[in-house]
Amino acid sequence: MDMDIFRIAAIGLCGVVTASMVKGYKPEFAIYVVITTVLVIFIMILNKLTYVFEFLGDIYNQITYGRNFFPIILKVLAVAYIADFTAQICKDSGEAAIAGKVELAGKVLIFYLAIPVIMSVMELINKMLPS
Template identity: 85%
Template sequence: MDMDIFQIAAIGLCGVVISSMVKGYKPEFATYIVMATVMVIFIMIIYKLTAVFAFLSAIYNQISYGKTFFPIILKVLAVAYIADFTAQICRDSGESAIAGKVELAGKVMIFYLAVPVMMSVMELINKMLPS
């Protein structure tokens, strides 16, 4: 079993405890502690993502059909994770209005990235329908 989740959980709990203790004295520093904790966790996750991208690269090299859609799927996943991660940070900092706009921007970007896939599906349907 991979023990990294225990390290991430420990870092998260330490960040919460330290932030809660500091919040009583200097509330503005509590936000910085939360941001630092989140960034440390994010950096730990990035190292795991390299293995995921190596795996996806191997899959991409093995497929013969749909290679044009594979990068689009990866971009959609990246936008979804980044938008969600950023919105959570904004929400944790008390900026729910900004969090909502980040989520909206993520949804718009996903729709924008999906347009070529939708066009391909529509072209395929048109080819299959009798003229």
């Protein structure tokens, strides 16, 4: 079993405790503790993320059908994760309105990225239906 999750959990809990203590003295600095904690955790998982992208690249090189859609799927996943990550930081900062707009922007971008897939599915359905 990989022990990284225990280190990440410990850093996350230390960040929460530190942010809570800082809020008592200087509430405006608590967000810096949160952002620093998030960045440290992100850096810790960066090599795992690199491995995931290498794995996805290997899959892409092996598939023959649907190659055009694979990059779209990856972009959609990236937009979803980035939008969620950013919205969570905004919510943690007490900025729910900004978080909501980030989530909305993510959804719009996902729909925009999915248009070629939707069009292909509609063309396929059109071909299958008798005219």
